Amino acid sequence: MNKKSACVLGSALAAIGFASALQAQNKPIDIVTVVKITGISWFNRMEVGVKEFAAANPGVTTRQIGPAQSDAAQQQRLVEDLVAKKVDAIAVVSMDPPTLEPVLKRALDRGIKVVTHEADNQKNTLVDIEAFDNTAYGARLNDRLAACMGETGKWSSLVGSLGSQSQVQWADGGASNAAKKYPKMTLVDAKNESANDAEKAYAKAKEILRKHPDIKGFQGSSSLDVLGIGRAVEEAGLQGKVCVYGTGLPSEAAKFLESGAVGGIAFWDPKDAGLAMNKAAMMLVQGKKITDGMDLGIPGYNKVSVKKGPGVGVIVTGQAWVEVDKKNYKQYAF
Amino acid sequence: MKLKISDPQLLFLLVINLAILLVATVFSRGDFLDLYNFQSMASQLPELGLLAIGVALAMISGNGGIDLSGIGLANLAGVVAAATMPLLVAAPDAAPWTYTLGFIAVALVTGLVGGALNGWLISRGNLTPILCTLGTQMIFTGLAVVLTNGSSLRISVVDPISAIGNESVLGVPIPFIIFVALLLAVGWLMRYSLFGIKLYLLGTNARAARYAGISQNRLRFATYTLSGVLASVAGVIIAARTASVKADYGNSYLLIAILIAVMAGIRPQGGYGRMVCLFFSALALQLLSSTFNLLEISNFFRDCAWGLLLLCFLASARVSWRDFFPNSKAQLRKS
Numbered sequence: 118m119n120k121k122s123a124c125v126l127g128s129a130l131a132a133i134g135f136a137s138a139l140q141a142q143n144k145p146i147d148i149v150t151v152v153k154i155t156g157i158s159w160f161n162r163m164e165v166g167v168k169e170f171a172a173a174n175p176g177v178t179t180r181q182i183g184p185a186q187s188d189a190a191q192q193q194r195l196v197e198d199l200v201a202k203k204v205d206a207i208a209v210v211s212m213d214p215p216t217l218e219p220v221l222k223r224a225l226d227r228g229i230k231v232v233t234h235e236a237d238n239q240k241n242t243l244v245d246i247e248a249f250d251n252t253a254y255g256a257r258l259n260d261r262l263a264a265c266m267g268e269t270g271k272w273s274s275l276v277g278s279l280g281s282q283s284q285v286q287w288a289d290g291g292a293s294n295a296a297k298k299y300p301k302m303t304l305v306d307a308k309n310e311s312a313n314d315a316e317k318a319y320a321k322a323k324e325i326l327r328k329h330p331d332i333k334g335f336q337g338s339s340s341l342d343v344l345g346i347g348r349a350v351e352e353a354g355l356q357g358k359v360c361v362y363g364t365g366l367p368s369e370a371a372k373f374l375e376s377g378a379v380g381g382i383a384f385w386d387p388k389d390a391g392l393a394m395n396k397a398a399m400m401l402v403q404g405k406k407i408t409d410g411m412d413l414g415i416p417g418y419n420k421v422s423v424k425k426g427p428g429v430g431v432i433v434t435g436q437a438w439v440e441v442d443k444k445n446y447k448q449y450a451f
Numbered sequence: 452m453k454l455k456i457s458d459p460q461l462l463f464l465l466v467i468n469l470a471i472l473l474v475a476t477v478f479s480r481g482d483f484l485d486l487y488n489f490q491s492m493a494s495q496l497p498e499l500g501l502l503a504i505g506v507a508l509a510m511i512s513g514n515g516g517i518d519l520s521g522i523g524l525a526n527l528a529g530v531v532a533a534a535t536m537p538l539l540v541a542a543p544d545a546a547p548w549t550y551t552l553g554f555i556a557v558a559l560v561t562g563l564v565g566g567a568l569n570g571w572l573i574s575r576g577n578l579t580p581i582l583c584t585l586g587t588q589m590i591f592t593g594l595a596v597v598l599t600n601g602s603s604l605r606i607s608v609v610d611p612i613s614a615i616g617n618e619s620v621l622g623v624p625i626p627f628i629i630f631v632a633l634l635l636a637v638g639w640l641m642r643y644s645l646f647g648i649k650l651y652l653l654g655t656n657a658r659a660a661r662y663a664g665i666s667q668n669r670l671r672f673a674t675y676t677l678s679g680v681l682a683s684v685a686g687v688i689i690a691a692r693t694a695s696v697k698a699d700y701g702n703s704y705l706l707i708a709i710l711i712a713v714m715a716g717i718r719p720q721g722g723y724g725r726m727v728c729l730f731f732s733a734l735a736l737q738l739l740s741s742t743f744n745l746l747e748i749s750n751f752f753r754d755c756a757w758g759l760l761l762l763c764f765l766a767s768a769r770v771s772w773r774d775f776f777p778n779s780k781a782q783l784r785k786s
Contacts, residue, residue, distance in 0.1 A: 155750060185750040189603075190701035193693060194495055198744035201491035202482065215603045215695035219617055227487075 145176050148398045149199055150391060151192060151209040152183035158368070158451040159387050163210075166391030170399075179395055189213040196220045199229075206230035206398035208391075214239040225429070230401035232394050240428030244397045244407060248385035248417065248437040251283050255290025255336075257438060258362050258383055260298075262291070262334045265360035265380050269301040270333030273325050275346065275363070277313040277339030284338035287364070291336050305329055311342050318345025326353055337363025343382055347373030367446040374443045381442035385417070386449065389437050393418045397433065407433055460716035463767050464731040467760075468738060475742040483745060490624055492741050494616075494692065497630035498525075499704055500733040501685040503711035504637055505678030507729055509580060510712055511641070512674045513654030513721025516573075519584040521682040522704045523591035524565040528558040528686035529696035530595040533606045547609035554612060554690070558683045565591060566679015570672035588705075595698035603697035606690055616691025626688045631730075633684065637677075638726035650674060654721030710757060711736055714764045735760070 150167045152160040164181045171179040184191030189212045197220050199207050207224055211217050214236040221231050221241035233242040262272065274291060276284045288308050295302045306325060311318035318337070322345055325332060335350075337343040343363040347370070350359050356377040365382030373379035392415045397407060407413075409423040417437025426432045441449065475483040482488075502521040509518040532554045536543070543550040565587070572583045606612070618625050641647035653660040653670055661667060690696050715732035717724030736757065743753045 180747060182744075182747070182750065184703075185754055186703040188699075188701060188703045189693075189697060190498075190689075191703055191750075194740070195744060195750075197491055197495055198741050201485065201488040201741070202745055203485075203487070213603045213695075213697060215605045216693040216697060216700065218605075219613070219692060219694045223617070 145178050146206070146399060146402050147204045148177060148179045148206045148208060148395050148402075149204050150179065150181040150394060151195055151199070151207060152181060153192065153210055153212040154187045155181075155183040155185060160210075162451045163387035163391040166388035167395060169388070170392050170395040174399065177395075177399055181391070187212070189216045193217060193220055196224070200224045200227060203227060204229060205402045206232065208232040208234070208394035208398050209236075210234045211236045211239060217241075230398055231430075232398045232401070234390055234394050237432050238427055239430075240426075242426065242428065243401055243430040245426055245430060245432045246390060246393050246397060247432060247434045248390055250422070250434050250436075251286035252290035252293075253436065254383070254438050255287035255292075256294035257440075258287065258336055258364075259291035259294040261381055261383075261440065262336050262360055262362040263295065263299050263302060265362070266302065266334045268299045271303050271305050271329055271331060272334035272336065272360075273304070273306050273309065273329070273332060274336040275309045275311050275318055275321060275338060275342040277342070278310055279308065281313075281339075287338050288336065302334075305332070311337075311339055311345060313339050313341055315341040315344040315348075318342045319348045320345075322346040322349035323352075326350075326355075326359075332359065334360040335363070337361070337365070340365050340369065340384070343370055343373065343379050347376075347378040351376055351378040366451060367441060367449040368451055371446060374441075374446050377443070381440060382446070383438050383440045384449075385437050386439045387451075389415050389417055389439075393433075393435065393437070407431065458725070458728075459767075461725070461728050461731065463764070464715070464728055464735060468731055468735050471735060471738045471742060475738065475745065479742075479745050483742070486622070488741070488745075490619060490622065492737050493627040494624035495741075496733055496737045497626040498685050498689055498692075498701065499707055499711065499736075500630050500730070501525075501633065501681050501688070502704060502708040503715075503729060503733055504634060504726070505681045506708050507712040507715065507717045507724050507726075508637070508650075508674050508678050508681075509584075510717045510719055511654045511721055511724045512650055512671055513657060514580070514671075516580045516654075516671075516674070516721060517584065517709070517719075518569065518675065518678045518682075519581065519705060520565070520569060520588035520591055521678065521685070521708060522701050523588040523595070524562055524679055524682040525686035525689060526696065526698055526700055527565060527591040527595045528561040528683035529690040530598050530604065530698060531561045532557040532687075533604050533690065533696045534598050536607070543607035543609050547611050550607060550609050551611035551615075554606070555687055558687045558690075559680060562679045562681075562683020562686065563676060564679075566676040566682070567672070569679060570675035573675055574668040574671040592698055595696075599696070599698055601698055603695045603700075605695045608694050612691050613694065614691075616688060616693075626692065629684065629688065633681065634726050634730055637681075641724075641726060646670070646673065651722055654718075654723070656722070707736065707757075710761055714761060716764070 167179050167181045171177055192212050193216055200223050207229055218241050224231050225241055231242045233239045233245045236245055274288045276288050292304055309321045311321055335346045337346055343365040346361050361379045362381050370379055370382050396413050410420055412419045418435035422434045423431050505518050505521045509516040535557050536554050539553055540546055540550045569584055569587055572578050573580050615625055649665050649670055711733045715729040
């Protein structure tokens with residue numbers, strides 16, 4: 118190595134030493150939300166909530182990050198770097214909960230507060246936020262369907278696949294609700310599989326309409342179910358005669374909501390989930406506890422239920438479903 | 452290892468590493484220079500580094516050599532080990548060492564078989580490496596999906612296997628020690644053993660190598676097999692670090708591993724490449740990636756920056772830096 122490069126090396130090292138002396142002090146509470154992937158409308162909507170939380174809470178800085186590719190490895194690396202940075206709290210929407218266990222354990226060991234969302238099997242988390250109880254959500258959808266049907270007549274249900282646990286719980290929740298509350302409603306051909314495909318849902322719905330010409334209602338589960346059913350109902354000219362309710366996204370279902378082929382949809386708002394995660398994270402940093410029946414001050418999380426999770430933490434469940442119909446779907450741009 | 456600073460590629464890599472370190476430290480107000488941060492980076496590096504060694508070896512062997520199946524085989528090795536060990540060891544908690552050693556053995560054998568399949572297809576079947584390994588990559592990933600149904604599989608977290616991924620010796624993370632040890636071993640193999648000398652010759656000029664009496668087939672077979680074994684070591688580290696195995700874990704690693712190899716100055720046409728450069732190339736990417744995370748820069752921009760870095764390296768290889776840095780006074784006086 119010649120003198121010149123030695124000199125450059127030396128000054129570089131000196132600069133590094135100088136910079137490290139400039140330590141920042143009196144930091145605000147730093148909460149970072151890690152999502153599965155950036156750039157899709159679902160998580161863009163969540164980011165609105167994450168930013169809103171910081172704006173409403175002085176002394177708290179929040180931000181949302183996520184991998185550019187859908188890859189559990191990239192998400193794991195992001196969390197790893199956050200642990201190294203020693204932020205105050207990490208709120209993560211796990212792409213794959215088991216993959217993140219060791220790194221979240223390291224986070225907890227380092228005194229970082231960990232909050233998760235949609236991961237009720239995550240062990241190394243202090244609080245897991247679930248938008249709602251699946252059975253209650255299904256029952257609520259069924260109530261709306263019943264109101265539309267005049268609490269009488271035949272109805273059927275669709276699920277994306279029988280292997281999808283949450284969707285089956287929604288459909289079953291609806292069925293048991295109807296059996297309990299609406300004796301005049303008859304469930305026919307329950308839980309048809311649509312394979313998470315609007316085309317298959319359409320074919321299935323047409324088949325059911327042929328088989329039961331007097332059918333009065335459908336309850337969909339996958340967000341694509343209502344699209345297929347809506348199309349079949351529209352083609353048969355049965356708008357207003359057959360009620361269609363189910364999980365759906367406002368942007369996708371807009372057409373059928375306008376035409377009246379789909380009466381209403383429900384979903385959970387990622388913005389509120391973002392707010393709830395950050396709220397829980399802030400409370401953990403401040404040393405507060407979330408208790409059963411508590412009001413987090415966020416729509417749908419006004420009376421949360423708290424139960425023990427599979428690991429060290431708790432699972433906090435809200436009633437954060439959002440119900441929209443033709444009148445108000447435009448408020449939700451995703 | 453003796454560093455030859457006269458190597459322009461190595462010098463450039465060192466400067467880049469130092470520059471990133473400097474920028475990161477200044478912008479993070481010193482937060483970057485945290486021991487834990489370095490440990491964290493050192494434990495993130497090996498998965499990718501090991502895959503990059505495999506790619507580099509394949510590239511050096513020439514004839515358009517490349518190994519695209521690395522991450523697929525790494526995941527398959529982990530999945531096969533995770534799926535078979537519960538059958539062999541009923542109570543992992545009672546026999547943690549048996550479980551761990553068994554896990555490693557099954558994974559390595561899987562890597563050996565997978566690598567040998569690549570080697571056999573390329574040397575005997577005369578398939579183009581890029582197409583062959585693209586095919587086997589799909590086979591490996593597909594097999595792993597079939598074995599796990601696509602979801603992740605938790606492994607039994609017993610102490611020894613967890614330590615491989617998460618513990619440190621004298622402050623140095625164990626994955627990093629494994630990576631450096633293997634890097635040094637491969638570096639030694641390439642530089643001093645007959646295998647390495649023959650491989651460089653084969654990559655430089657396949658015809659001359661044949662006239663020199665070198666068996667191309669055997670050499671290529673050995674190269675891809677070695678690459679497969681290295682991938683399976685990456686698989687063990689991934690499994691240990693995430694306490695689980697998943698068919699499509701790290702699906703973005705494939706191109707990054709190639710990026711590391713190319714940035715290290717491994718010649719894609721074959722015949723040249725140094726392991727010490729590979730180390731600093733991998734280090735530069737890791738430093739850059741962690742810096743971006745620390746400075747809260749978008750991940751989309753990171754991909755863009757990596758592309759830029761790659762182009763810089765390719766350009767730098769074409770420029771003679773000595774023209775810009777006259778290091779003798781005689782030259783200065785002349786101008």
